[in-house]
Amino acid sequence: MNQSATGTKAMVVSPHYLASAAGIRMLEEGGNAYDAAVAVSACLAVVYPHMTSLGGDSFWLMHHHEEGVVRGYNASGRSGRQAGSDAYEGAESIPTRGIKSIVTVPGMVDGWYAVHQKFGALGWAEVLAPAIDYAENGFPMSKDQYENTLKCEAVLAQTLETADIYLPGGGVVQPGxxxxxxxxxRTLRRLAEFGRDEFYKGETAKEIADYLQRQGGLLTVEDFASHHGDWTEPVKGSYRGYDLYQMPPNSQGxxxxxxxxxxxxxxxxxxxxxxHAYYQLCIEALKLSFRDRNAYxxxxAFTEVPLDRLLSKEYAAQLAASIDMEQASGLQTKPIGSDTAYAAVIDGDGNAxxxxxxxxxxxxxxxxxxSTGVLLQNRGSFFSLDPSHVNRLEPGKRTFHTLMxxxxxxxxxxxxxxxxxxxxxxxxxxxAIFTRMVDYGMDPQQAIDEPRWVWGRTWGEPTQELKMEGRISEAVLDSLAKAGHVVRRMNDFDGIMGHAHAIRRDEYGNLQGGxxxxxxxAAIGLNH
Known part of the structure; x- marks a missing residue:
């Protein structure tokens, strides 16, 4: 299901229509953007479990209409006390699946509570109610969850607790x-009753930590109890009159x-x-950014990231001057995970x-x-076991994070x-979607619908492959290949391009969503 919306004063966008509907419900019941966002996030952890879970991380950018400032909340977890490099002695890398891939404490529940306690207008239990309902009474299996379950069926079957949930009766639940x-x-009900500390210091924390310890995992009950997220100041830039905000490191924002x-x-x-010029400029500008990202x-808290230099316009001009419009630069990148769920909310007061x-x-x-039902992240498997690497594994450390x-x-x-x-x-x-809106005047839905590309990010060996959707013209694909890009033509709307969403306020003050x-x-709007 895909839906755009326009001409409204409040809006929710998310990758699942039930989550978007839960956000709108909070606004209709007198809640604000923060209530709606937490409700959406919690619902996504239930209705999009292949992409997100209570056992994962999150990052939040927020603008409060009365304060007039943008602030961030880093709800990502740190590695456990036992997570030194000796925990993987003899290995070249951290496993990407299984018990040993669970290196970092889940941070998302802490993020819900922090955002809600600071800005929410509704009760804590009220914003979790839709997620509890979808978990307890169920929801129609989505096509996306079904396809990802089929793809991951073998790995899901390896753990009894996982298979019981995602492969009930030994098979994949059919779409619909x-x-x-x-x-x-049950876990969500305990959170609704006892709050954030239930997940980090209560029965839920003890059940998860005890289970991991029995199975040879690294995280302990002390790791959960000591976890905290952080309110943080976003990094800032500008583009053609717009002020740009992203989360600071450990985010790649x-x-x-x-x-x-x-x-x-x-x-x-x-x-x-x-x-050709559009794609060449975008791809090469991003590759130059990736080069510095990978280095720093x-x-x-463990290493200096020279943001003042990296975000200076003088440095940008130097990098721009190095771009050859007819030649691809050489750079390789390590494969990076693709599961994520992005969403956004703006309410009638202008909170975002x-x-x-x-x-x-x-x-x-x-x-x-x-027995918690909480699927645990493998985010910490991106740590390096090379002691000289900037993102090397150390206890109590946050890893390089793609979320932005x-x-x-x-x-x-x-x-x-x-x-x-x-x-x-x-x-x-x-x-792609920002330049399409700002430089080419597209609305959010059109900017998202236009053909996309992705460079790198292939499972297996590091790659320079440039994947481009089939709707891009043959002439452009050929010209990029002649410039030295390793071009691979993909499906017209290929899932490897990810799930993008956006909200834009137009010159009349109305919201457009895609x-x-x-x-x-679904993008769902309210006219109040």
């Missing part, structure tokens, strides 16, 4: 059939600003949209929330924490909220 998660419903700073040096309108990005959550790979570690919700403001007010699923593809798709045709989402 009711999918229930009774263990998840600054790459999205770097790419736009580079592109600002060029006249994109003169480079016709969809032309990790937990800023742009947020994103993830398990890292589809279904994360593929391990459910005992975005917001753009004018005159101090949010006008574009945007983001996407897709690891390495996140800054690429963000750059969701990705590759997902099950």
């Amino acid at each position: 059939e009711t999918f229930k998660q009774s263990d998840m419903a 600054f790459t999205g600003i770097m790419a736009l700073h580079i592109l600002e040096q060029f006249d994109l309108q003169a480079a016709r949209h969809g032309s 990005l990790s937990d800023p 929330v742009s947020f994103i959550q993830s398990l890292y790979f589809e279904f994360g570690s593929a391990v459910v924490g005992g 919700p975005a917001m753009a403001c004018k005159d101090g007010k949010p006008v574009i909220l945007y983001g996407t699923q897709g690891g390495e593809g996140q800054p690429q798709t963000q750059t 969701t990705d045709p590759r997902c099950d989402g």
Whole structure:
């Protein structure tokens, strides 16, 4: 299901229509954007379990209409006390699935509570009610969840607790059939009754940690009890009169600003949209941003990330001058997980929330924490075991994170909220949809619907492959291949391009929204 909306004063966009509907319900019941965002996030953890779960992380960008500032909340977890490199002695890398892939404490529940306690207007139990309902009474299995379950069936079957939920009776629930998660419903009810500490210090924390310890995992009950997220100041840039906001490291958000700073040096309108010049400029600007990201990005508590230099317009001009319009630059990238769910809310007062959550790979570690129904992330498997690497594994550390919700403001007010699923593809798709709206005058739905590309991000060996949707003209594909890009033609609307969503406030003050045709989402608006 795909739905765009326009001409409204409040709006919710998300990759699943039931989650969008839950957000609108909160607004109709007198809640604000923060209530709606937490309700959407919780519902996504239930109705899109292949992409997100209570056992994952999230990042939040928020603008409060009375304060007039953009702030962030980093709800990502740190590695456990036992997570030194000696925990993987003899291994070249951390496993990407299974017990040993569970390295970091889930941060998302802490994020819900922090955002709601600071800004929410409704009761805590009220914002969790839709998620509890969908977990307990079920919802129709979506096409996207069905296809991802089929793809991951073998790994889901390896753990009894996981298979009981996602392969009930030994098979995959068919699209449209009711999918229930009774263990998840019990966990959510405990959270609704006892609050955030239930997940980190209560029965839920103990059940997950004890299960992991019995199975040879790394996380302990002390790791859960000591977890905390952080209110943080976003990183900032500008592009053609827009103020750009992204989450700071350990998020890769600054790459999205770097790419736009580079592109600002060029006249994109003169480079016709969809032309060789458009794709060449975008791809090369992003590759230059990735080069610096790969060199510096990790937990800023452990390493310095030189953001002042990386985000300076002078540095952007230097990078722009290095782009050859007829030649691809050489760079390789490590494969990065693609499971994520981005959503956004703006309410009638102008409060805005742009947020994103993830398990890292589809279904994360593929391990459910005992009887809790909580699928645990494998985000920490991206740590390096190389002691000289900037993102090396150390206890109590946050890893390099792909999650990057975005917001753009004018005159101090949010006008574009945007983001996407897709690891390495996140800054690429963000750059595409933002330039399409700002430089080419497209509305959010058109900007999302236009053909997309993704460079890199292939399972297996590092790659320079440039995947481009089949709707891109043969002449452009040929010209990019002649420039040295390793071009691979994909389906017309290929799932590897991720799920993008956006809200834009137009010149009349009305909201326009768009969701990705590759997902099950909806943009729903209210006229108050």
